[in-house]
Amino acid sequence: MKVEQRKLSEIKPYEKNPRHNDAAVDAVAASIREFGFKVPIIVDPDGVIVAGHTRWKAAQKLGLEKVPVIVAADLTAAQIRAFRIADNQLCSLASWNYELLPIELAELQGMDYDLGLLGFDQDELARLLDPGVKDGLCDPDELPQPPDEATTRPGDLWLLGEHRLLCGDAGKVEDVDRLLEGAKVHLINTDPPYGVRVEPRSNNAIVAGNSSFPKELPRMHHQAFDVARQGPKRATTKKLRAKDRPLENDFLKPEEFQRLLYAWFGNMARVLQPGKSFFIWGGYANLGNYPPVLEACGLYFSQGIVWDKQHPVLTRKDFMGCFELAFYGWREGAAHRFFGPPNALDLWQVKKVNPASMIHLTEKPVALALRAMQYASLQGENVLDLFGGSGSTLIAAEQTGRRAYLMEIDALYCDVIVERWQKFTGRKATRKSTKLKEAKA
Known part of the structure; x- marks a missing residue:
């Protein structure tokens, strides 16, 4: 079987081709650009395409002058017509092994390979790579009591399986860089102080x-x-x-809080990949101060997600509080991706943690972080939370096969996060290069 190079202008499409292929041209062109023209076009002795119409269109799109072809000179006219149909139909008879395919995709993703070159759309990839929500050894919202004295010290870096936790400052570039150590950030889910004087x-x-x-x-x-x-x-x-x-950094003058917002959001924008999403939690008091800072930092604010806490809270206002907001958007510079269902709502009805059992003043249920990750990231990707709090983002990442990078300024809550993860997974956390004793309960 001889493969020859032929001018694209000498190859003619079959006018009665029954296969619709326009939707696949871009994907095939991307494949040829990545891998080269590895599968020749098959033509009859007159140069009419027998198999390879999509590759021919992709070659036109790429501006190729010559392409590899095989001339099917050994086939009769009837066989050529039959082969045109059989070549397409036989491919549709094969199916994927959906146990092995996700493993292969995840390993490619771990090699930092662009899965978009494989021909799957983003929704298909999200479904294939999402293992669902794994159970742990205890309730995901269960928290240990903080110790009387912190085991963690400022600057301590914890390794929790594939996750990382740094006791540091979200506003410091050097702390964020040390936490990430060059890792790419594919999603931000974080709950900074709202600047509203949350009091115990x-x-x-x-x-x-x-x-x-x-x-x-x-x-x-x-x-x-x-x-x-x-x-x-x-x-x-x-x-x-x-x-x-x-809460730390929640009792500041407006101008000082504004300065911190620029430092925090600027750090997030600096490390978040273009087109990747963020969920930054806040309240109605932040409707005025978050958006201009987000815009200034190159973070596009798309819409507010309303969390219906299903548990009214007594406040100093005329109306009892029953909601908080997630400021949702993405870093500018590339198209964003959404993996949620087409009927996803901007109202999330998730019951808040019982105040009597709360360990952290602004503790969030894990279900919120789970939803953010499932809607805006893929398995194996990295999630950043610069305000780790009680560690809900970490537990959600553990449950969904993501890697969490957490920063927490309060050493006591670092201990809570570590102990919480250890209890949920049954594994031991360590300091980088140094074994770390299990946090005291």
Whole structure:
């Protein structure tokens, strides 16, 4: 069988070709560009295509002058007509092994290969690479109590399987670079301070002076009224718990908070791949200060996702609070990808964690991070959370086959994150190059 190079202008399409192939031309052209023209076009003695119409169109698109051809001189006219049909139909009889195919795709992805060159559309890849949600050894929302004294020290880097956690500052370039160590970021899911003075409401916090509720006029808040009516509160525990302290960077003047937003969002934009998505959590108070900073940093704000917490919260406002927002968008510079269903809503109804059992003041259920990852990333990709908090992003990444890169400034909550992961997976976390004792419960 002889393969010869022939001018594209000398090859003619079969006018009665029954196969529709225009939709495949771009994918085949990309394949030829990547791998070369490895499969010749088959023509009859008159130069009319027998098999390879899509490759011929792709060659035209690529501007090729010559292509490899095989002349089917040994076939009769009837055989040539039959082969045109059989060549296409026989291919459709084969099917994929859906146990082995995802493994091959995941390994290619791990080699940083562009899976878009394989002919699958993005929705197909998302389905093939998504292993679903894996169970752990305990409830994904279960959290350990923080230790009395932190095991973690500022600057400590934890390795949790394929995940990483740094006790550092989200606003510092050097901390983010150390956390990532060159890894690409395919998704950001993070919950920074909202700048709304979130205060602890526990008796411990009131007694310690960490809550302003007793200082308010009786009619401004239910706890202030309760204090005025019943007298001073008594501490519930002998020692202050992590959640009895105000949030870091949440009690700032507007101009200082704005400066931090530029540092935080600028760091995110610097490392997020073009076209990749972000979910940055906030509240209605952030509708004014988030969008201009996002735009200035090159992060396109597409829309707000409303989280219906299904659990009203008493506030100092006229209306009880029952929602928070995820500011959703992507880094500019490339087209973004969405892997969610076509009927995905911008209202997420997920019950919040019971306040009585919360370890972190702004603890989020894992289901929120799961949804963000399933809608905007693929298995094996990297998810960045610069405000690790209680570690919900980490657990969601563990459940869905993503790699999580977490930053948390509070050493006590770093201990919580590590212990939470260890309990969920049954595995041990380590410091980089140094074994780390399991965090005290």
